[in-house]
Amino acid sequence: MFLILFLLVVLLLFIFIRNKIKQSLQYWKKRGVPHVEAWTIFGNITPVIFRQKSFPVLLQDTYAQYSNQRYYGFYQFLKPALVIKDIDLIKQICIKDFDKFPDHPYMLPKESDPFWNGGIFAMEGKEWHDMRTTLSPAFTSSKMKGMFHLMAECAKDFVDHFENKKSDIITLEMKDELTKLTNDVIASCAFGFKCNSLIQNNEFYLTGKKAFDFTGLKGLKMFGAALSPTLMKIFKVTMFSKKTVNFFRRIVKETIDYREKTGLIRPDMIHLLREAQKGRLSNDTENSEYNYIGALETDSNQKKIITDEDIVRQAAVFFFGGYDSVASLLCNVVYELAINSDVQDKLIEEVDETLVSCNGKITYDSLMGMKYLDMVVSETLRLWTPAFLFSRRCVQPSIIKPVLPGEKPLHIETGLEIIIPTFAMHRDPNYFSNPNKFDPERFSDGNKHNIQPFTYMPFGIGPRFCIGNRFAILEVKISIFYLLTCFKIIPVKKTSIPFVIDKTSIPLRHEHGYWLGLKRRSTVM
Template sequence: MFLLLFLLVVTLLYIFIRKKIKQSFQYWKERGVPHVEAWTIFGNMTSIVFRQKSFANLLQDVYNQYSNQRYFGFYQFLKPALVIKDIELIKQICIKDFDKFSDHYDFLPEESDPFWKRGLFAMEGKEWHDMRTVLSPAFTSSKMKGMFHLMTECAQKVVDHFESQKLDVITLDMRDALTRLTNDVIASCAFGFKCNSFTHQNNEFYVMGNEAFDFSGIKGLKLFGSSISPALMKVFKITMFSEPVINFFRRIVKETIEYREKTGLIRPDMIHLLREAQKGRLSNDMENSEDNYTGTFKTDGDKKAVITDDDIVCQAAIFFFGGYDTVGSLLCNLVYELAINPDAQDKLIEEVDETLTACNGKITYEALMKMKFLDMVISETLRLWSPAIFLNRKCVKPFTIEPILPGEKSLHLESGFECMIPVFAIHRDPQYFPNPNKFDPERFSDENKKNIQPFTYLPFGIGPRFCIGNRFALLEAKTGIFYLLTRFKIVAVEKTSVPFVIDRSSIALRHEHGYWLGLKRRSKVM
């Protein structure tokens, strides 16, 4: 009797789930929108869940499948999302009608992870606008110049560490080395801590950074938490980062602020800038930047945002999270491309040597910023291996996409709906970047970059939600690779895996077989 009852319950549950899935996957069909068919509870994410494809490759495949469409429907598990291909429509959503798409779609509901929700990336509406306005002056070129010597100290220690090894060619996992470099830079520039992760291999910042960015396997699914089931995320209190990681940053920020208040120590790092913002003393010396777009956001009232101690903890922690892995991945992909494209590396080394000689052996911020080929190399690396595979925007007000192409119908988007912009696929569209899989820094030369169609190059986003830390990331990457190339040439070794295979277990764009490369000793320039 019990067995029959159990079988009956299972059968009814199966019928209910099948019916629910069928209803969910009628969304795009009912609206007459071209879409990727889905048959299982995973929607169009089945190949991701079972590690058959990387998310970047999946989006690129379906992007190419709908080559003649401005947009197409997609299912992240049971949740429908609209993937936008048309550049003019992307511009409309992200800039012209920004007030209707001002927020990122939530990875996790606020009730599940209030700490994450307090960070600038996850903030919404006027709260986001006010915090962005408060923080923007901390990321201007002049503030980055103040942090430059902190970065050079960290980069010099890395070079000294490897130069002390008496080998002509040092074979190593560059991911480990460059992640340690970015860890030390972020710890120094954000929190005022000197870690030296090469001497102190398991310092707290490095350990916590690795734990925070372990999105491998089942942990990576939290990035699709709201797509899977917001209710389950709330019930089980799924958070982006573990409690030990969050408590670590709370302790570090509190101790740092207390020490500086007691001693009067002033250091040009993020804690100092956030404290200045809290006291209303952060000067707004903004140059031309994407932040000028924030003026398009309509706000009510003149009340200034108040930044609390908890806000400082959260923003500093999110700054660490934002810079730790993304810049590390950028540097890994950069050194890999240089190793397998030696002509480009030789040209870059020539520019490094010329710049160092002109600076009498000590690089300056101004000289680094004038290095054109270095900028071209990093720009091309960001095109091929963008930190963000896709951008997302949440519709906060009802919006209608009017038909343009034959056969299109008006498409009404309700509040709360997600739109996705497939950056990785756009960057590899031959319509915008000829021979798109080739590493070609010359695309970004003064002569050629004018041929790049506006809004097709989106490594740091677009519009008011443009990455606030882009200057910091670029300066960190430029400083790191400059110092490395003053002493070493990056070469392929026996363990180097060619071609690049995107890791199917990682959300970030990483090589599935690692970054095993060699550092070949050079003679000193000066």
């Protein structure tokens, strides 16, 4: 009798769950929106969960599937999202109607991870607005110029380490090595912590390596809110472990206490955040993109009061944003240079000419004036953008008006996630001819005007445009510059060509690693 009752309960539970899943996956069908059919609890990301496709490739495939549509429906687990393809719609959502789509979708519920949600990436509404307004002056060109020598010091130490080796050709897995470089840059520029991870593993490097391990089930936290906010709350899933958070708190507190006692001033992120905390950080750059549509303009009296915990959170999020993504961008730059020797030779020529013009010592202005280097980095960001998508969350009901034949007004409900598939758009042949080819000339002075607005978005667009973009670009440029002053990057026996996107990784990276060689070249000066 008990067994029969148990089986009946299990059957009823199965029927209930099955109907719940079926009902959830009818969202787009009921609204008459073209959509990718989904049949399981994983929604349309089933191939990603079971490592059949990477997320960027999955979005690229569905993007091509709906080539004649302005948008299409998508499911992350049972949660619906709307993928936007039309550039006019992207402009409308990210700029014109920014007040209706100002926030990022939840990665983890606030109750699950208050530390992560207190960082600027996850902040919402006025709280985000005030924090962004307060922090924006820390990321202006002049502030980056102040950090230039800190980055240059790390890049030079990195290159010197390999220069001191006796081999003419040094074979390296570049992801491991360049992550150590980006770790040292972040440690120096964000926390005022000087280290050389190539010589000795340090707390910063080991903490970062653990914090960015999203393999296996750990990767599911990236979809936490879409998977089940309730489960995230019950199990108290967090982006960073308690040990990692305590590490950031300790480092920031020790740094602040030391500087208060000694009067040390160092042009890094901790100093700039402390200046913002004291109300002494001014926006000293003209035509800052952070205020370019007025959405971030605010009376100085309305700026957010920054606490010590705010400094810890923003510094940690800055570390999160710059540690892995910049290393991945650097890896893809050196990979493309290695397999496109003509591009590398041209860039080396520019490096040598710039070094001569600077009398052997690179300056910020000279580096930022290198046009071909900028073209190479820009093309890498197009082809291998670390942010293969960006997304917004609707906070006010909105309507997408019909334009194409057969379209009907689409009512966007509060809470719906909007996805802009950057990787797919960057490879759309309608926007970029021969899109899979690495061609820096797309960004030359004579050609870049041909790039349609809102088709190239490596750092997003609108007021939520990545606040750290200048930092990332500067870090990549100074690293490549120093590397090419001493070495030529070459393919080796273990180099995997062509590029194969890793199906097991949420971030976009090469499945077989970045095995390349550093070939010593003659000194310029």
